[in-house]
Amino acid sequence: MALSLYVDTDRWRAHQRTVLEQFPGLVPVCKGNGYGFGHERLAEEVARFGSDVIAVGTTYEAARMKDWFSGDLLVLTPFRRGEEPVPLPDRAIRTVSSVDGVNALVGARVVIEVMSSMKRHGVLEEDLGKLRAAVDDVRLEGFAIHLPLDRTDGTDAVEEVIGWMDRLRAARLPLETMFVSHLKPEEFALLRQQFPQTRFRARIGTRLWLGDHxxxxxxxxxxxxxxxxxxxxxxxxxxxxxxxxxxxxxxxxxxxxxxxxxxxxxxxxxxxxxxxxxxxxxxxxxxxxxxxxxxxxxxxxxxxxxxxxxxxxxxxxxxxxxxxxxxxxxxxxxxxxxxxxxx
CATH class of the missing domain: 2.40.37.10 (Lyase, Ornithine Decarboxylase; Chain A, domain 1)
Structure with missing residues (x-):
């Protein structure tokens, strides 16, 4: 006798399809305890709907996930000098949130996160000049911005993303791919419409796996x-x-x-x-x-x-x-x- 998780698989997958349609190019997030399903189970789902990349929380999760998923592994926790080295394949992509981190990962595949109104971590606007000189030494996969869930001050998520895109463009940094989090479908669609030259990729976990209660x-x-x-x-x-x-x-x-x-x-x-x-x-x-x-x-x-x-x-x-x-x-x-x- 057990504590069991019952899953209505058809309904669960139908919800997944809805989210995938709302966010073309979606990056499924499979961190922590795999949103209650476990990493291996979610890796099966991601492979089933054909995503080329999966996002995990830490390098330790990436080391486990590499045996279950054959695509790219995006590590969301930013790299820090002095962290414990974890053997990862070349298909691993590290998130970096500082110029120092970029300088330390010469030749690596990286996504550079900018500081959003979350104020958690990210490259600051005043460091973009130094960043421009550093990105040539890494394999840049794109930039990322992690947005807050609630905006009690009435600010606009799309305007925040656009503001950072303007700053990156002014610093002559490449804007081929922008990873975003916590946007509504209509906000995501608006950004894709306004910036057709940039590929927007939404990193989504909770909405994808747990959106249909x-x-x-x-x-x-x-x-x-x-x-x-x-x-x-x-x-x-x-x-x-x-x-x-x-x-x-x-x-x-x-x-x-x-x-x-x-x-x-x-x-x-x-x-x-x-x-x-x-x-x-x-x-x-x-x-x-x-x-x-x-x-x-x-x-x-x-x-x-x-x-x-x-x-x-x-x-x-x-x-x-x-x-x-x-x-x-x-x-x-x-x-x-x-x-x-x-x-």
């Missing part, structure tokens, strides 16, 4: 069910049962990513109020689990164990049975399944 579903198998009465003690810490009902042991624990949650940016009164309420409940050991039974998310009876979670299901709900599966609302990028079921 109904195409995938996590489910955890029920391993054991124990009847309890209010006040009965249970678990590692011998807490008291909050009422009459059942303790349900379900596949899926911390090793799967259950109970792990990335920090979120909260905007507006309602999300903040909910966050305060969740924090308050946690102080009295009330933590909502991601598992759904009988139409409701159920509470953890105690913090999740390494490979299982124990839930409390009150007696006013249907009694779970061993072998039942509970839908789990989990974040793909932090979850490791036991098995993948395609249907």
């Amino acid at each position: 109904q195409a995938t579903r996590y489910r955890g198998s029920v391993l054991d069910v124990t009847r309890v009465s209010r006040g009965d003690r249970f678990g590692y810490r011998q807490q008291k049962a909050p009422g009459d009902g059942w303790l349900v042991v379900v596949a899926g624990g911390t090793s799967h990513g259950v109970g792990l949650e990335a920090p979120k940016t909260m905007q507006g009164v309602t999300p903040r109020a909910k966050g305060v309420a969740r924090a308050g409940l946690a102080t009295v050991n009330r933590n909502l689990s991601p598992f759904v039974w009988d139409g409701k998310q159920r509470w953890f009876a105690e913090p999740p164990h390494m490979q299982v979670s124990i839930l409390f299901v009150p007696e006013d709900a249907a009694e779970p049975k061993v072998g039942d599966e509970l839908t789990a609302i989990l974040r793909h990028t932090t979850t490791q399944y036991d098995r993948l079921v395609e249907h």
Whole structure:
């Protein structure tokens, strides 16, 4: 019995085709845990729809992916002097975000990232003159700009890209290929229309693999069910049962990513109020689990164990049975399944 990822393969692939049509020349991103599917599984999908390049997060991911994908490997983490050398084939392309990085990679295939409003990393405008003198010593595959997801100040993504293209052109740098991230389909189409001499390539991961939420579903198998009465003690810490009902042991624990949650940016009164309420409940050991039974998310009876979670299901709900599966609302990028079921 396992924590399983169920995939409606036809629906999942239909969504992929839609995204590929919206972004011609798309560069599929397969970083981290492979968006919940794993690198090998996504490499199969990329080969199936015929992309010539795949983007990975690190050199270590590229070293693994080279055995599963025969095309080019674009490493998104920028090169830094002194980093641990990882043997990679010539089809690997390094992202570089500084003039120093370009100077250190003589003869290598590189994509040069410019500093966007993300302010994460990238070549600055004042360094473009030095960059012009350095690019002749590398095999330049293009420039890249990584844009923010939200623009709360009302700025325009297309204008930001155009601004950088104007700066690169003024510095007499080649603009044959521009890699972009986090553009809407209409924004991408507008750039292609305005700059027909430049090939725009959208680097896309989340939208491509996880854009149709109904195409995938996590489910955890029920391993054991124990009847309890209010006040009965249970678990590692011998807490008291909050009422009459059942303790349900379900596949899926911390090793799967259950109970792990990335920090979120909260905007507006309602999300903040909910966050305060969740924090308050946690102080009295009330933590909502991601598992759904009988139409409701159920509470953890105690913090999740390494490979299982124990839930409390009150007696006013249907009694779970061993072998039942509970839908789990989990974040793909932090979850490791036991098995993948395609249907």
